[in-house]
Amino acid sequence: MMADISRGRFITLEGGEGTGKSTLQHALAERLAANGIEVVETREPGGTPLAESVRELALHPPRSEAWSPMAEALLMNAARSDHLDKLIRPALAAGKWVICDRFADSTRVYQSVGAGVPMDFLKAMERSVLAQDVPDLTLVLDAPLDATAGRRKSRPGASDAFEVRPDDFHQAVRTGFIELVRTEPARCRLLDASRPADEVADAAWTELDRLLAARGQGA
Ligand SMILES: Nc1ncnc2c1ncn2[C@@H]1O[C@H](COP(=O)(O)OP(=O)(O)O)[C@@H](O)[C@H]1O
Numbered sequence: 590m591m592a593d594i595s596r597g598r599f600i601t602l603e604g605g606e607g608t609g610k611s612t613l614q615h616a617l618a619e620r621l622a623a624n625g626i627e628v629v630e631t632r633e634p635g636g637t638p639l640a641e642s643v644r645e646l647a648l649h650p651p652r653s654e655a656w657s658p659m660a661e662a663l664l665m666n667a668a669r670s671d672h673l674d675k676l677i678r679p680a681l682a683a684g685k686w687v688i689c690d691r692f693a694d695s696t697r698v699y700q701s702v703g704a705g706v707p708m709d710f711l712k713a714m715e716r717s718v719l720a721q722d723v724p725d726l727t728l729v730l731d732a733p734l735d736a737t738a739g740r741r742k743s744r745p746g747a748s749d750a751f752e753v754r755p756d757d758f759h760q761a762v763r764t765g766f767i768e769l770v771r772t773e774p775a776r777c778r779l780l781d782a783s784r785p786a787d788e789v790a791d792a793a794w795t796e797l798d799r800l801l802a803a804r805g806q807g808a
């Protein structure tokens with residue numbers, strides 16, 4: 590299928606907590622802007638007023654209650670549907686590039702870990718919610734947990750429902766993301782995130798440059 594040149598490109602950043610997704614998002618947005626590309630930086634869960642409300646409900650459930658993995662999967666997809674309709678699709682249609690900090694792959698990985706939701710169901714729901722709007726490129730940041738432990742602690746804000754899980758949960762998340770890249774090599778790239786941030790950004794830029802070149806805007 591020929592890519593529509595006038596449509597923006599959709600890039601998602603994935604990986605565990607503290608792997609450097611937010612840091613990389615800003616670095617990539619700056620480089621794209623320097624190449625004359627209009628960029629929208631957004632995140633999941635969240636990105637629209639309703640989806641941000643769902644984010645708060647999912648990550649900081651009231652009265653220390655806990656959601657089941659199935660309830661989490663439904664919440665994330667409800668938020669995603671609103672995010673796609675109101676922000677991502679209009680931006681892409683307007684020719685802007687969208688960089689999203691976490692997206693559907695996080696739901697696949699986090700909500701399937703352990704005795705979570707069956708992958709078949711997660712993928713079926715994802716197909717319906719995303720429809721044509723599968724990311725053009727997904728960069729998966731990967732680093733050993735001991736490399737990200739200090740980074741996780743240095744981040745501002747109260748810890749959320751996922752950050753407080755035990756190490757074996759985070760280890761399973763890491764394995765889940767590596768498996769994702771193995772099963773979808775055309776869309777996903779695994780990046781070694783244990784390197785200094787500027788080296789990670791350089792490696793990521795090499796991947797983005799391919800997308801730019803494909804639309805005749807190579808740097
Ligand atoms: N490659 C890196 N090497 C060292 N520190 C990093 C790197 N990338 C990010 N950091 C720092 O680690 C912390 C977490 O990074 P962040 O981008 O917020 O991670 P994430 O969004 O994946 O949770 C921040 O303080 C950030 O400055």
Ligand SMILES: [Mg+2]
Nearest residue numbers: 610611612690
């Ligand atoms: Mg972040």
